Amino acid sequence: MGMTRAQKARKYGESGGSTAAGSRRSRGAAARPAGVRPTSVHEMRPDELAAEPTRGSSAGILVGVAFFVGAALWLYYHLLVLQGVSGAMAHGVTAPELLAGGFGPEHVADFARGLGPDGHTGYKGVHATTGLFTPLLTGMGWLLFTGLNTPQRARKWVYWVVVLAYAVVFVAGNSALDAAVAHPADQGAAALASGLVVTRWILFAALVLITVIVAVSVVRRKLSDFAEGRLPGQRPRG
Template identity: 80%
Template sequence: MGMTRAQKARKYGENAGSAKAGSSPARAPRVRPASVHEMRPGELAAEPTKASSAGILVGVAFFVGAALWLYYHLLVLQGVSGNLAGGVTAPELMAGGFSQGHLADFARGLGADGRTEYEGVHATTGLFTPLLMCLGWLLFTGLNTPQRARKWVYWAVILVYAVVFLVGNTVLDAAVADPADASAVALASGLVIARWVLFALLVLIAVIVAVSVTRRKLDDFSEGKLPGQRPRA
C-alpha cells in the first residue's frame, strides 16, 4: 500500500508529492525581437560591419577601374603605337589633339590588318575600361558624398566622360578608315581633347572626395565618434 500525502510530507518534507509525476518546469516565454517597423526614430542604427564591408567593396571597384585605365593607356595603346603603327603615336595618347597629317601617318602605319586589330582594341579593352572605371568612380563618390546636389554634379561629369570615351572610339575608327575626311578627323581630335579634360576633372573629383572623407574621419576621431572609440565625457 502506498503512503498517503500526509505521510509523504512527514517523511520527505512539505513540498514532497505536490509536484505531479512527469511534470516539467515551466519555460520562460520567448521574447519576440522588435520589428524594424516597430522601432522608434533613433533606435534603428546602422551596423558598423556592414558599412565597412560596403566601403571595402567600393574601394576595390575604384582601384580596379583605375588600374584598368592605366593598363589601357600605358600598355595597350603604347603597344598599338609601337607594334601596330610602326612607332606613330596612337591618337588617344595625344591630350592636345592631333592633325590630319598625323592621323594619316597613323593609318598608313597600321595598314589594313593593323586597322582591324585597332578596332578590336576599341571593342574589347577600350569598351570595358571606361565602363568599369566610371562604375568605380560612381560608387566611390556616391558612398562618400553626403550632399545630394554635389553628388549629382560629380555623377554627371563621370557619365559624360564615359560617353565621350565610347563615342570617341567610334569616331576614331571612322577617321582612321578615311583620314582624308577633315571633318571626321577634327571631330575625333576634339573628342580626344575632351576626354583628357574630363579625365582631369575625374582626378580632381577623386581628390576632393578623398580629402573630405579624411577630414570627416579626423573630426569623428577627435570627438570620439568612430566605432570602437569611447565617447568623450
C-alpha cells in the first residue's frame, strides 16, 4: 500500500517529491534558453545541414544490394541462360545476342534451323521472362548507384540517359531477334537485330566505364573527407 502525500512529506521533507522533476526542468532550461524556440530545419543555412550517418548508410546498403542483384542477374542470363540456348536449344549454334560484333543473315538462318519450331518457342519464352527482367533490374541497380553517388545533377542525367538507353535497346533487340529468327530469309530483320545487339554491347561498355568513373570519384571524395576530418565520428581539423 503506497504512502500518502503527507506521509511522504514527513519522511522525505517537502522538497523530496519534487527534486527529480525540478532537476529535469532545470536540465531542459539549461539546454535551451527561456523564450527561444528550436530552430527549424527549413531555417538553417545549407552549410548548417548535415546528413544523418544512419540514413546515409542504410541507403547505401539498399543501393548496393540492388546493384548486386542486377549484376548477378546479368551474369546469370548471359553465362547460363543464353549458353543453354546455344547448346541445348540450338544444338551448338551461338545465340545471336552473344555476338558483340554483330552477325549476318546466314548466322540467323543457322540458328533458326538449330532451334526448330519447339526451340523457337522456348527462345521467345526466354526473352519474355529472364530476357525482360535482366535489363529492368540491371538498369534499376545502375540508376540507383549513379544517382546516390553522383552529386552533379547534369552528369547524373547523362548517366541515367545511358542506363535507360541500354534497357530500351536490350528489350527492343530481343523483339528484333524473335522476328529475325521467325523469318530467317528476311535480311532486313537480321540487319536490324544485329545493329541493336551491337548497340547493346556498346552501351554496356559505356555503363561499365561509368561505373568505374563513379566508383573512383566516390573513393576520392572519401579520402578527401578523411584527410580533412569530415567523416562521421572524426574531429574536424582546424
